[in-house]
Amino acid sequence: MASNSPAPEGIELQETPTAGAWGEWNPTEDSARPPRGKHRVVKQRGGLARSSTVLGVGVIAAVGASGIATAQDRPQVAISMPDLPDLPDFGLGGAGGHGQHAEADGPAAGAGASTKPTGIIAQQAAGHADAGATLVGRILQQAESQESAADAQTRAQAERAAQEAAATEAKAQREAAQKQAEDARLAAEQAAKEAQAAADAKAEQERIAKLAGSYSLPTSAYTLTSHYGVAGSMWSSGYHTGLDFAAPTGTPVKAVAGGKITSAGWSGAYGYRIVLELEDGTEIWYCHLSSMSVTSGSVGAGETIGRVGATGNVTGPHLHLEVRKGGSTMDPLAWLESKGLSV
Incomplete structure (x- = not known):
């Protein structure tokens, strides 16, 4: 049986004793x-x-x-x-x-x-095993969460890249459409301008053709000798006020347009002269005539009203043609060409 005697005094108990550190004793x-x-x-x-x-x-x-x-x-x-x-x-x-x-x-x-x-050892081992399993579970859960977050970020980046690509493509398509529309507008404007120019040209041709049918050259078989505005002492005004058509004496002289003869007879330096007034008030002077066929009344374009001569202040037979409007002279050559006549 165990004894209840106290242990020997003076012996200290170590923190981590081993099995052989003490003698046998029976504690009470x-x-x-x-x-x-x-x-x-x-x-x-x-x-x-x-x-x-x-x-x-x-x-x-x-x-x-x-x-x-x-x-x-x-x-x-x-x-x-x-x-x-x-x-x-x-x-x-x-x-x-x-x-x-x-x-x-x-x-x-x-x-x-x-x-x-x-026992305590097994309980502690089991507790540590449970803690290890819990830690592994947490690590796996954290890894899964991080993987899910990475997948979500990757999807978000892919969606953002797709949206940016779609926006870029839409912008390019919009710019291409705008450029195409602008090109179409410019082409339409150019086509309209060309069509307008063609229409204007056609209208001018028609006008000229109409005028050509309404107007006629004053004579034929001629040569232009003196033009309008040439300076010289031969003319009282100091310059030539008409256009000279040199032609043989007796060459027919015609009315350039339909009108009314307002004057016919001798006119000093102009010799025999006929004045034809047109509907718009323009006066056509036929000077240095050798004879006058019509001295009054209305005449039509191309109708013979006299003949070329050398009367008045001249150096040779020719028709001196003047164009006046409002009392002022103008260039007969430009006026005839404006009526569609090729002089």
Whole structure:
């Protein structure tokens, strides 16, 4: 039987004792209560029960201090603990010997518990295994979340790139359409201008043709000798006021347009002269005539009204033709050409 004698004085309890650090002793309630100050143990006394108990407590303390990895390498030991009240915890997670008494009831109990350890070491190992599984689960969940975020970012970037590409293509198409519309507008304007120019040219041709049918050259088989505006002392005004058609005497002289003869007879330096007034008030003077066929009344374009001569102040036979409007003279050549006549 275990003795309740106190442990020897002067022996200190180490933080991490080993199985061979102590002698065999049997703690009692008084001797096992931790003293104040330094941790001290009671004196050892002989006995197998005390030795086994101390050895078991030392093993448990050593395993708890060195960690789970070291404790797992050692085989489980069946520990026999006396039913002592209010034993110190020693960091084993239980209250005194009551927590370990059921596991130390002999080989049968140890053999039955070997298949499913329920001690502190196994509980700690299981707790760490659960914590490891939880950590792995969290890591996998975080990796999955990061992968999902990366996929979402990739999709967002792809969608943004697609939108930008679509916007660029739409802009290019819009600019192309605008350019095409502008080109079409310019082409239409150019076509309209060309059509207008063609219409104007046609109208001018028609006008000239109409005028050509309404107007006639004053004579034929002629040569132009003196033009309008030529300066010289031969003319009283200091310059030539008409256009001279040199032709043989007796060459017919015709009315350039339909009108009314307002004057016919001798006119000094002009010799025999006929004045034909047109509908717009323009006067045509036929001068230096050798004879006059019509001296009054209305005449039509191309009708013969006299003949070329050399009367008045002349140097040879010719028709001196003047064009006057509002009392002022103008260039007969330009006027005849404006009526569609080729002089």
